[in-house]
Amino acid sequence: MQAPTTFRARPRNDEGGIAIYTAIVTVALLGIIGLAIDGGGKLRATERADAVAMEAARAAGQAIDPASAVTGTQIRIDPEAAQAAAYAYLARAGTQGTVSLTGDRTQLTVTVNDAYPTTLLSVVGIGSMDVTGHGTARLLHGVTQPE
Numbered sequence: 001m002q003a004p005t006t007f008r009a010r011p012r013n014d015e016g017g018i019a020i021y022t023a024i025v026t027v028a029l030l031g032i033i034g035l036a037i038d039g040g041g042k043l044r045a046t047e048r049a050d051a052v053a054m055e056a057a058r059a060a061g062q063a064i065d066p067a068s069a070v071t072g073t074q075i076r077i078d079p080e081a082a083q084a085a086a087y088a089y090l091a092r093a094g095t096q097g098t099v100s101l102t103g104d105r106t107q108l109t110v111t112v113n114d115a116y117p118t119t120l121l122s123v124v125g126i127g128s129m130d131v132t133g134h135g136t137a138r139l140l141h142g143v144t145q146p147e
Contacts, residue, residue, distance in 0.1 A: 034120030042129045045116035049133025052093045053112040057135035060086040060099070060108045077139040079105045086110050097133075110135045 060082035079101055086099040086108065097112040112133040118126050 030120070031124075034118075034123070038116075038118045038121045038126075038129070041119065042116045042131060045114060045129075046131045046133065049095070049112040049114050049131050050135065051133070052090070052095050053097065053110040053133040053135030055135070056086040056089040056093070056097070056099070056110045056112075057108060057137035059089040060110070061137040061139065079108070079139060082108055082137070082139055101139075106139050108137045108139055110137075 061077065063078055063081040063085040083099050083101060090097050090099075090110070090112065095112050095114055097110055100109050100111075101107070102109075112135075114131050114133070115128040116131055117128050
């Protein structure tokens with residue numbers, strides 16, 4: 001009769017490998033989720049900045065010169081009043097930006113600068129992302145003749 005063999009477990013050198021793999025995959029997944037959430041948030045903030053800039057430009061385009069408009073013979077935009085109206089709209093919207101006129105004073109450009117505070121990317125040191133919006137208005141000058 002043969003003597004029973006004893007079974008001995010071999011030492012394993014890869015114990016804990018799954019824990020390291022899980023930690024690496026978890027960090028990578030959180031990074032991807034953070035990029036998706038904060039990337040979408042930055043897109044929404046950029047859309048808002050564009051909308052505010054366009055609305056400020058629209059408000060500027062409505063700043064007609066009242067003295068010439070009262071008679072009904074000439075409708076003219078007052079460039080200084082248009083610029084002031086755009087800045088006033090930006091202040092009411094709670095944003096900061098710049099308003100500039102072209103050299104011939106017929107086009108007004110509004111640029112809104114804002115920041116999106118990150119949600120998940122702040123964990124890795126990205127606390128906010130800058131966003132910029134643009135809007136323009138052509139300050140048309142026209143003469144209308146009553147019929």
